[in-house]
Amino acid sequence: MPRNDIEVLDTRQSVELGEGVEIHLRIAGPFPRALALLLDMLIIAGIMLVVTIIVGIISTGSGMVGQGVFLIVGFFLSWGYFTYFEAGKRGATIGKRALGLRVIDRSGNNITKGQAFIRNILRLVDMLPGMPSTAAGVLIGSFGLGFFCCLFTKKFQRVGDLVANTLVVYTQPELMMTGQEPTVDSLAPTVALAREEQVALADYYSRASMWSEARRIELSDHASELTQKRGMEGMIRLLGMAKWIKEKK
Amino acid sequence: MKEQDFEAKNLPEWRKYDATMEILEKGDVSAVDISKVPAQVRSRCLDLSLARHRLYGSRMCEYLNFQVTRGHNLVAKTEGGVREKMVHFFVAGFPQAMRREWRLLVICWLFFLVPFFGMWLSYDHDQEWVHSLLGEAERESMDEWYGKDSTGSMRDEFGSNFAMFGHYINNNIGIDLLIIAGGALAGVGSLFILLSNGLQMGAAMAYVMNEGSPERLLSFVSGHAPYELLGMIVAGMAGMRIGLALIKPGQLSRGKALMESGKLGLPLIMGACALTFIAAIIEGFWSAEQNPPELKYWVGYIGWFLLAVYFIFVGRNNQSRRIVIKK
16 A cells, blocks of 8 residues: 555654654544533633632722723633643643543644634634624634634644644554464565565564454455465465565564 | 564663653653763664664554654754753844734734724714724713713722723733634634724724713823734734735645745734733723823823834844744
């Protein structure tokens, strides 16, 4: 398979570091991000509620100072909460941390304060349609545009991500199940395999024990051109070739 | 080397690295010898490349990938000091960005001033436009604040200056940010908000100048107008910078142009916020004070003059240019 096709299929972002090694970043989709957002919204609403109560108790005499405090706190929560946390060391708001997400630069580095600022100002555009308003003290919007922008960009970026050149990724590696290694005899492939094809075979080998036999055969049938056999026999031959490749390395 | 042997050989090292990373991620720099950390990260890079090359299982590759990523995040930091950046922004970055984007400055002023004066002048010919734009309630409150018969202080209640300061922060900077974000809609949002603000302010101006007490209005707005109006215009420029990336990406792809526009627009975004913040302070604590109108007018003139000097002359010498190149 040509390299480009693999990149289209994969939601991982490959970045080459200065050390000469490539790292894979696991991009987070709209769903976990929406959950993180919901969590952050609840936290902001909670803070606003507490501030309102405190201000109400303190300024029983004159409501004017309290009103000023309320407006300023509302402003900084609406515009500053996300920027403050995302520009911080962990690159994630409380909601994102709870879901194991963080914001990074496309190069894999932490984002700068400027990037955090830009992506969160443009949150307003991602909130469309439905006019975001500060009437309730904090910004609320439907995030329809942000959602569709996520779906139509390869790396699940909303408008703010595109302008600030940022990605939202998982912080933890994917949980990989491992089972027994298949017991087959190694078998030399009849043709020379490209690097990507070797990787695909090795992946097939290490994951084979997690699948049912029907699923293993279904996948090995796609490689019948290589194994020259279909069904059970094809699967055994494919696993054998994978084993041969792994042993040779 | 077999996968199991590789893992067995390196596992103690990986465990140690894992522990070091956990300490560093908590921000506790003193607990580990940080001079060794870059070398440790590089050897994880080596492990990862070996594991990939030898087609070890994806579980190990994922694990090493994770270790390299977190190490890289700790080692490769680009941020300079915040204070240094702030100083650079005010003595060079902001005025330079304004001069670089002078075309956008002109366009945004036009989109504000043409409707502003158009509305104002229309009053002499047809009062319907101004009246219908302002509406009944708005005209009544204008009569109350800036009417021919209104006297006395604008804010009597204790703490009302602070309340208004809060309001200006929330509302005015909020509008600036709205203008900037509106730029992402191919610039239409920015220009629309500038235009509608021009119409609204022009109508208010026409109404008070003709039916109310011009002195009350002008002495109120003159102090903060330079910063507030320019803040709004600069927000429009930042929005247009982003919008133009979509309309006219030039040699770049639209995605690349958007990224670039973010970088180019950042000083303008920060500048708009800074100017509007200054305006909110003046509007909250100075504009409504009872001082002679002449004094207030002069504060306004000096404001415009200072801004002009700042944007024309600051950040032109070699020293500040070198800072930019170094970046």
